[in-house]
Amino acid sequence: MTLEAIRYRPGSLQILNQLLLPHETVYDEIRSVRDGYEAIKSMKVRGAPAIAIVGCLSLAVELRAGMGGNDLVCFIRDSLCHLTSARPTAVNMGRAARELMEFTENESMEKNTGRVKSSSCVIGWIEEMLERDVNDNKKIGNYGAQHILSGVPRDSVTILTHCNTGSLATAGYGTALGVVRSLHALSRLKRLYCTETRPYNQGARLTAYESVAEGFPATLITDSMAALAMREKGITAVVVGADRVVANGDTANKVGTYQLAIAAKHHGVPFYVAAPSTSCDLSLESGRDIVIEERPAEELTSINGVPVAAPGIDVWNPAFDVTPHQLITGGIITELGVFLPSELQAALTGRLTAL
Known part of the structure; x- marks a missing residue:
């Protein structure tokens, strides 16, 4: 079984509203770029790959409805700019916007009109994102599983x-959880420990939900139990995702990742980052250059709308932290293979040169 977070057919886009999980399974209709922006901003959809896919598909829905008029290039550029601003830390939406804009402009130049007469080619480019993401995720899962198993x-x-x-963070299969999925398919997964991931509880609400649905042997722990679990529960490896990986291998991921990497280093547990090449941003030299999104205070002071903190307390609520490349001891798992942080830039550059 694979959970379906994105339902798309030409002209129709629905997303699983992840704010309501695990108690309600509701699919929201996305009819416009504005709907796509709001779904991303409010975190009805989240996960760097899924953000890019839903954002671009929301544009495809509008294009199929005939939006854009005579100046499709301008319409597409404005729409992508708006979508990219929804959540700044994840690089996938920005990368997809740049690539799609380049494709659109090339189409207009080839026709020698300065305009794209038909949106069909742009729609086709967007719709292919779904299949590409699933294929990349399966490669990530297989590469990561084999690399981990090579040590045991x-x-x-x-x-x-x-x-x-x-699957809830991608078009399907998953990145870090895709590695877990591959291990489970090989009957080599003894147990998965997932953190609750405060303050938004994506681990408790979503990873635990997926684990039960997929039949993984899984245990939920609080964020504060992770170091103890490494010492007491025989953790073979820590595998996390990434919203952005920069040139030196520093990685931005959900806040709390940095402390896991420190604990893993202390306990001698290999620490892996699983991410598609679309999450890699070689334009930034180090993690110091990554813009870290800060979320509303209410996400920390309340749980499901119920206040849990003293009224009037100041709140700092960054959504992500940066793990220095020196702590990524297992490697960075991509659809191209598993690389040490020091090897990643050359591997990605070589791929771009080959293309």
Whole structure:
């Protein structure tokens, strides 16, 4: 079974409203770029790959409805600019916007009109994103599983993960949770430990939900139990996702990832980051250059609308933190293979040169 977070057919887009999970399964209709922006901003949809896919598909829905008029290039550019501003830390939406805009402009130049007469080619480019993402995720899962198993040839493995990186965060299969899925398919997954991921509880609400639905042997722990779990529960590896990986291998991921990497280093547990190449941003030299999104205070002071903090307390609520590349000891798992942070830039540059 694979959970379906994005339902798309030409002209129709529905997303699983992840704010209501695990208690309600509701699909919201996305009829416009504005709807796509609001779904991303409010975190009805989240996960760097899914953000880019839903954002671009919301544009495809409008294009199929005939929006854009005579100046499609301008309409597409404005729409993508708006979508990119919804959540700044995840790089996938920005990368997809740049690539789609380049494709659109090339189409207009080839026709020698300065305009795109038909939106069909742009729609086709967007719709292919779904299949590309699933294929990339399966490669990530297989590469990551084999790399982890190479260190334990005969044993089953115990994985610790953070936040949600499965079908709910992608077009399907998942990145870090895709590695878990591949291990489970090989009958080599002994147990998955997932953190609750405060303050938004993506681990408790979403990863635990996926684990039960997929039949993974899984255990939910609080964020504060992670170091203890590494010491007491025989954790083979920590595998997390990423919203942005920069040139030196520093990685932005859900807040709480940095402390997991520190704890893993102390306990000698390999620490892996699983992310598609679309999450890699070689334009930034280090994690110091990553813009970190800050979320509303209410996400920390309340749980499901119920206040849990003293009224009037100041709140700092960054959505992400940056893990220095020195702590990524297992490697960075991509659809191209598993690389040490020091190897990643050359690997990605080589791919771009080949293309």
